[in-house]
Amino acid sequence: MMKINSIFSRNFLRNSVKLFGLSILSLLIVLFSSADNISAQTGNFKRRTKTKVSRTKPPVSKEINNETQKNTTVNENNAVSIVNRVETDYLSGETNVSINPKQPTVIRLGLAQNATSVVEFPLIDQIYYIHEGNPRLVTVFQSPTKETDRSITLYPGEGFLPTSVPGQKELSVTITMQMKSGLVIVLEIVPAPDIRQNAHRCVLNYNLAEVVAARRAAGLKVNLGDENTAEQVKQTRAVSRLMSGNLPVDAETFEENKNDNVSPTAFIEIAGGGNSKIDSDSKGRKMKTGTQLSRVVNKKLAEAIKSSKEKFTVWSPTTNGLSLSTAKIIEIDALQKLIIVAVKNETMDALRLLDEMPELQIQTLDKSGNNLQIERLTRKYTETTALAGAIPAGATVYYAVVFENPILGANQKLRVSAAHDRASDAPVTASTENKPDKKEAR
Secondary structure, three states: OHHHHHHHHHHHHHHHHHHHHHHHHHHHHHHHHHHHHHHHHHHHHHHHHHHHHHHHHHHHHHHHHHHHHHHHHHHHHHHHHHHOOOOOOOEOEEEEEEOOOOOOOEEEEEEEOOOOEEEEOOOOOOEEEEEEOOOOOEEEOOOOOOOOOOEEEEEEOOOOOOOOOOOOOOOOEEEEEEEOOOOEEEEEEEEEOOHHHOEEEEEEEOOHHHHHHHHHHOOOOOOOOOOOOOOOOOOOOOOEEEOOOOOOOOHHHHHHHHOOOOOOOOOOOOOOOOOHHHHHHHOOOOOOOHHHHHHHHHHHHHHHHHOHHHHOOOOOOOEOOEEEEEOOEEEOOOOEEEEEEEEEEOOOOOEEEOOOOOEEEEEEEOOOOOEEEEEEEOEEEEEEOOEOOEEOOOOEEEEEEEEEOOOOOOOEEEEEEEOEOOOOOOOEEEEOOOOEEEEOOO
């Protein structure tokens, strides 16, 4: 009986161990399978998440890029609009203007401080007259070769500034040009606040045939300055300059106007060569006048300015801020001579020469060298780089003066005198050589 029980107990234990082992094995299998399912589900979830992210990221990046591009475009547009925000009613930079001869032409140009503006016109036409509204605000450069130039250069004055007070009337100056064809061009110059708004170059274009046809249809004159008959031109206060230089003025008219109380501001002064005494004494000798004379004088003046250090070597002592130097006298023809005078402002202020300056004088001396008499010599033609006699501080201006060939005595000499408006009673003088440099063979 005891054996049976022991056998039964052993069998029971074995079976219990087997069942326990199977239970543990089943439990492990269940656990491993659950872990695999969890990992599989987790992997699927991760893959789905990645897929979603990969699907949603491109639209987000595109939107961001689009917004960035929009912002960049807006910023670029804003930058361009800032540059062009100031809308001006005048021309700036480099421009081309086509002129209709049948309509009035007013061209508004911006001119800034420390800048210049060049206005060009067709080669087939040239300026006949220039009328300046206010040379203290805007000046036209006096080119020594203006007879052949096809452009003008504008300079701003120190007071030519834009208005800083809101509502104040805008400052502007007009410069009127009349061409030889008869075309009238009005330049309205407006102060520009910045050099970037300066009209550096303006090219004028027009059809000369249309200009001539329009003026003839209106009964107006064309080919100005080609007159063969002398005209009497009286001097006025207008700041106007005859650019052609081929309108001689009668000698008596010149002397009459000289005694008037009107300030002569004409750029060219011509006393005609129609004196009967001179004609009778010339015995067939031809005297240059008009355009021919102007061409010679302009050429010689340009040459003197180009080689000023060689031409003007001796300067007079400074008197009241002015000093003079003269080049050698040039013989134009048998009856006329040319002298070129350099006038330098030695002061720090702008000066203005008196009318009819510089003055040519014949000085008569006694045997001891004392002054006996001073006789004024009449000028027949004058070209200058000065505007109405103005000389900026420290600057030098040049005058080319044509005068009748004088007959001098042994104790007589030719000298030059100049005075400005602040010391009219104390002129500066300089002697000049009596012997000519060379004869103009033209």
